[in-house]
Amino acid sequence: MVIGATGQIGRVAVGALARDGWEVTALSTRGGRDESWPEEVRVARADRADDAALAEAIGDGCDVLVDMVAYGPEHARQLTGLADRVGSAVVISSVSVYEDDKGRNFDTQAEPGGFPEYPVPLGEEQRTVRPGESSYSTRKAGLERELIAAGDRLPTTLLRAGAIHGPHCRTPRELYFVKRNLDGRRRRVLAYGGASRFHPAGVRNIAELIRLAAARPGARVLNAVDPDTPTVAEIAAAIDAVMGVEAEDVLVDGPAPAPTVGDTPWSVPVPVICDMTAAERELGYRPVARYAETLPETIAWIERRLADGRDWREAYPKMFQAYGDLFDYAAEDAWFGA
Template sequence: MVVGATGQIGRAAVGVLARDGWEVTALSRRGGRDESWPDGVRVVRADREDDAALAAAVGDGCDVVVDVVAFGPRHARQLTSLAGRIGSAVVISSVSVYEDGQGRNFDTQHEPGGFPEYPVPLTEGQRTVRPGDTSYSTRKAALERELLAAGDRVPTTLLRAGAVHGPHCRTPRELYFVKRNLDGRRRRVLAFGGRSRFHPVSVHTVAELIRLAAARPGSRVLNAVDPDAPTVAEIARAIDAVMGRDVEDVLVDGPPPAPGVGDTPWTVPAPVVCGMAAAERELGYRPVTRYAETLPETVAWIEERLAGRDWREAYPKMVQAYGDLFDYAAEDAWLAARDV
């Protein structure tokens, strides 16, 4: 059973599992069905916040529960309460649970000097934030702790996902460059010399890891990222290539030079690059795709969503997360002053 089946990761996971021979139940709040799923997929409408509805969907039992929308200890306890009826679980976590040796993490990144400086590559042995209920990161850490503690009753593979990309994403970082290209912007400012690296992960990579973990139950945490971690400048040029655009990069050493200038959804002062050796060792994982290979479908999805709509209407969660990503007036003013 896949919980959160019609979300970005859930859609891909249902399809991969069904094609791999599993009998799949796709659970979501609206009970939708993706047109790419095989006919044998069973669709169930239920809210995972409703304990009774989730238990009813599990019924007499299932071999694996894949939970892509679990947050915090309550959801962990919801799953462990079904011990004896669930063979194992695969649950999506996040690389945001990591913190560096100075106690810096994603929750401190907006403080002066607060962005974490992780080792490269970042491995699963890196320390994590203290579990709690104060942020996305602390709730994910609490989720992990609860499920790992119950590993003898419900063996759970926790996948710490990087920056997820692909169709159906509600916060696609690629939007930043796609919309600029559609708007005919000929230059773009990139802070930190365009060298920022925030490790992406395709929905296809996550789905492959889910497929492998479903067949190899265990209590473990694994990174979930693509085989490559391109720089923000490389991402921009790859999107240009898909869209047939030629854009000049204006590279700035150091942080964004002005509000709304040079700051992209990938812009970070220090690299966030994860290793996949543990997934290779424990699951036999081998890469199924690379970042640039998935861009055509991602770009096409974003262009379709934007057609005839204001970007804020098409992607309201992007506004919540990043504010105004397209302050062209501020950028033009900075470029004009620079060119004098």
């Protein structure tokens, strides 16, 4: 049973599990089906916030429950309440649960000197934020804590995903460069010398981790990221190559020179690079795709969403909500002019 089956990761994971021989039920709010799924995939409809509806969908039970959309401790309790009908679980978490040894985390990054300085590479033993209701990160930490505590009743593999990318993303970081190229912007400002590294996590690689964890039940926490960590400048160049565009990077030492100039969705003052050794050891994991290899399908998806002059804020409202105005060309031109 895959909860959130028609989301960005779910679409790929359902296909990977079905092709691996599992009898898969794809559960989503609308009961949709992806055209890439094998015909034998069953489709079910339920709102995961409705405990009774979820329990009814699971019915007599399942060997593995995969949850793409669990966000807080209430969802952990929902899952553990079904432990007598579920063999094991695989649940998506986030690298945002980590904090550094000074207590800095993604929730403090906007404060002066508040960006976390993690070990490189960042392993699963790194401490995490205190669970709570104040943010996405603290709620994910609460989800993890409750599922870890219930590991003897419901063995759960928690996958801490990095910067997720691929088609169907509601907040595609690649939009930052794709739209500029479509708009004919041939100069772009990159903070921190374009050298920022924020570990990406492709949906194909996450789906492979889900596939392996489904076949090897256990109570564990694992990072879920790509085999490579390109810099912002390398990401821009790779997108240019796919789109057949030549653009100039204007590199700025240090942070963005203005609030809406040069601050890409990957721009961080220190690297965030995760260690995948534990997944290799626990699951025999090997990545199935590198970042640049997945870009053509990601870019094609973004271009389709922006077709016919569609406003990017309408196409990606969550992106606008999370990052603000990423395309303040007037501010960029004023900075170039100065």
